[in-house]
Amino acid sequence: MGVDEAIKRAVEANVPRTMSILEKYPYVTELAKELRRAKEEVIRNLDYYVDKTIKSLEAIGARAYLARDGEEARSIISGIVGKGKVIVLGKTMVGAEIGLREYLTSIGNEVWETDLGEFLLQLTGDKPTHIVAPALHMTRERAAEVIKRKLGINVKADPSEIAQAARRFLRDKFFRADFGITGANAVAADTGAVLLIENEGNIRFTTVSPPVHIVLTGIEKIVPTLHHAMMEVLVQSAYAGLYPPTYVNLVAGPSSTADVEQTRVSPSHGPREVHVILLDNGRSKAAKDELLWEALLCIRCGRCHFHCPVYRALDGSWGESPYVGPMGVMWTAIVYGIEKAGPHAMLCMHAGTCREACPMKINIPEIIQGIKARYVRLMGNGGMVHEDRR
Ligand code: SF4
Known part of the structure; x- marks a missing residue:
């Protein structure tokens, strides 16, 4: 099993x-x-x-x-x-x-x-x-x-x-x-x-x-x-x-x-x-970031994980440890940067169930969408991480 x-x-x-x-x-x-x-x-x-x-x-x-x-x-x-x-x-x-x-x-x-x-x-x-x-x-x-x-x-x-x-x-x-x-x-x-x-x-x-x-x-x-x-x-x-x-x-x-x-x-x-x-x-920087600030409201209940088809399909290994699941993709961006979060964000299918389930009503799909956009820009810049760690 x-x-x-x-x-x-x-x-x-x-x-x-x-x-x-x-x-x-x-x-x-x-x-x-x-x-x-x-x-x-x-x-x-x-x-x-x-x-x-x-x-x-x-x-x-x-x-x-x-x-x-x-x-x-x-x-x-x-x-x-x-x-x-x-x-x-x-x-x-x-x-x-x-x-x-x-x-x-x-x-x-x-x-x-x-x-x-x-x-x-x-x-x-x-x-x-x-x-x-x-x-x-x-x-x-x-x-x-x-x-x-x-x-x-x-x-x-x-x-x-x-x-x-x-x-x-x-x-x-x-x-x-x-x-x-x-x-x-x-x-x-x-x-x-x-x-x-x-x-x-x-x-x-x-x-x-x-x-x-x-x-x-x-x-x-x-x-x-x-x-x-x-x-x-x-x-x-x-x-x-x-x-x-x-x-x-x-x-x-x-x-x-x-x-x-x-x-x-x-x-x-x-x-x-x-x-x-x-x-x-990375938290105080995220607090001033128009995209990532909302992820700081997370209270670590773990509910978004259970409602996410991608997390389930990837056997819980979605995100950079210890930050996995939908909240984990956002928190990977805060703690480890866009270059680490980007490949995980790209796998999101935007089912939207995480936002519905979240007690803080964090707009997780929108934040992950924004991480994707930043990652694409970063890669377009030849992966120069100094340009965009927001
Ligand atoms: S459901 Fe919301 S509060 Fe709970 S872990 Fe996910 S993002 Fe954080």
């Missing part, structure tokens, strides 16, 4: 489930409209909101950084982490964008993915094929075979047995870890609160068990207020077909207690340090 069968099974499971969630909780689509307005406000005034978020993070005792590109982000993180450490990773797409796991391993750390899909990819060396379910291309049969071959644990081709084997293997890694690194679903500019949703419980362990928590996220994840951040996690999880999410994690600075004479001291049971790295890597 191959990749196409795995994706077919995932689409068949996810699409009806998401439809019934949106029917049952109609307020979610109203929240999505309000969230779009709030995110547009941030993208139009990105410098102001980045500055405000950094100040809010520092006010709650977190350390905040703005990284211009992947190299700067890796350097900030290696400065915090050093070498010879145990690091657990919650699923972070921005981490994959900058090759974080490979980098931290190369400088002498023991690094473990703790999200089940990411963990399976770490064991196989495969690339992610979906933004919410990165091992979407893997059948249960292959996942069981990987667990047996790489971990020496005999499991049946059964999702529950596979999850339990990963749980047993990863359990002590959480408690041995010196650092926990996660992404973020939203960062509230008014308070510096970071929100993360999940169902596995691995992010909860990763954010609380190690003594230091590092958040690595893109600047487009900033929303004006904590109210909007809450809104984002509800909308994202519903459109991802996982509603209500099992866990919503809110991190607002290091752990502390004021139980003795109301004197606040830190740490308590959780981390003593929280570091938040806000990554630009």
Whole structure:
């Protein structure tokens, strides 16, 4: 059984489930409209909101950084982490964008993915094929075979047995870890609160068990207020077909207690340090781009993938990893440039179903059309990439 069968099974499971969630909780689509307005406000005034978020993070005792590109982000993180450490990773797409796991391993750390899909990819060396379910291309049969071959644990081709084997293997890694690194679903500019949703419980362990928590996220994840951040996690999880999410994690600075004479001291049971790295890597340039700015509204729900005939036909390998699918073509242009995004954009058939499915109503077909036009111009210019990376 191959990749196409795995994706077919995932689409068949996810699409009806998401439809019934949106029917049952109609307020979610109203929240999505309000969230779009709030995110547009941030993208139009990105410098102001980045500055405000950094100040809010520092006010709650977190350390905040703005990284211009992947190299700067890796350097900030290696400065915090050093070498010879145990690091657990919650699923972070921005981490994959900058090759974080490979980098931290190369400088002498023991690094473990703790999200089940990411963990399976770490064991196989495969690339992610979906933004919410990165091992979407893997059948249960292959996942069981990987667990047996790489971990020496005999499991049946059964999702529950596979999850339990990963749980047993990863359990002590959480408690041995010196650092926990996660992404973020939203960062509230008014308070510096970071929100993360999940169902596995691995992010909860990763954010609380190690003594230091590092958040690595893109600047487009900033929303004006904590109210909007809450809104984002509800909308994202519903459109991802996982509603209500099992866990919503809110991190607002290091752990502390004021139980003795109301004197606040830190740490308590959780981390003593929280570091938040806000990554630009093409985002602020895209925010000023008349075509690409709208792609920054993406909340990574993964719904456009399931409704796209091209993504399904290409077995999830459409786009530059980790940015695959319709959103991935847009994000390949933002992060890696038109010359990388162009060949992927050329495969789009403009079915238009992605725009219909998208909670942010991003005009994905029009953006992909614009990427095609820029790519054709670029190629007409002999592929001189300096001329047009917009
Ligand atoms: S483009 Fe829209 S549908 Fe696709 S992942 Fe982003 S928010 Fe979800």
